[in-house]
Amino acid sequence: MYFTFRQVQYFVLTAELGTISGAATAARISQSAITESIRQLEEQVGSALFSRHARGIALTYEGHRFLRHAKLIISTVKDAEDAFTAKNDNVAGNLRLGVTNLVAGYFLSDILARFRRVFPEVSVEVVEDHRRYIEHLLISGELQLALMVISNIEEQFALSVDPLMRSRFRVWVSPKNDLADKSRVKSSDLRDQKLILLANEDLLESISGWLQGEELIDQVFLRTTSVEAVRSLVGTNTGVAIMPDLAFRPYTLEGDRLEARPVEGLSVTLDVGLVWRQGSPDTDQAEIFKTVARDYHSKR
Structure with a gap:
């Protein structure tokens, strides 16, 4: 199987915008070029990635599966670029990160994978638990940072919150x-x-x-x-x-x-965000993780 990075980019663009014309406009190329790129990609993967109908196109089951991998490909390439442009040579150490259940399952994996690829010298320990206990660990200083649901935070006067989504x-x-x-x-x-x-x-x-x-x-x-x-x-x-x-x-x-x-x-x-103890000393590891998380969310 062989396909190009450009084909992957056009596929993701079309999937996110929902129309060939929209993808062509965003990529500043012709609709026929987008159509041909998708046709070649479907031929390479051996499955129809889109179903066509009168109102436009929709991802097939195989298309949804491939979209996940396609986004990971684009993300990995972006991380490779960042690894050479970011000033991360001296960033090392440990980060204790708290997460709540839903966030661990649907929000953490991509952010953590990206962080580890770009900052491999930082050791991340993830603690998953109930929101109230994560709040307790933050206030006691046992966690530097948390990525969690923030809709019902109780210790609002002791914690700083940065909403992400x-x-x-x-x-x-x-x-x-x-x-x-x-x-x-x-x-x-x-x-x-x-x-x-x-x-x-x-x-x-x-x-x-x-x-x-x-x-x-x-x-x-x-x-x-x-x-x-x-x-x-x-x-x-x-x-x-x-x-x-x-x-x-x-x-x-x-x-x-x-x-x-x-x-x-x-x-x-249901709101998700970054949480840390008010007045706690900023560490390079926590600040960099915040930046990666914000950057990831802004591109979703």
């Missing part, structure tokens, strides 16, 4: 579910559905009040600590789930498709 909640549905036919869902529509709830501390603290206010708690028929279980159950139309976009993937592990719809009146978000 805001993830809205939407309802996940199977294409077979009646809600998939709606562009927006009302809370009243959910009263006829079986709700699947992710039993995660950060998520429950964010969404429980809204569920109670809309009298939807009684619709919850299953609670699970597994995001993959939520996806699989929604994918087979066993129920629907109100989840943050942070964790959304358009396919289950079994290959069933998922869709997400906004819910009217649901303004709750």
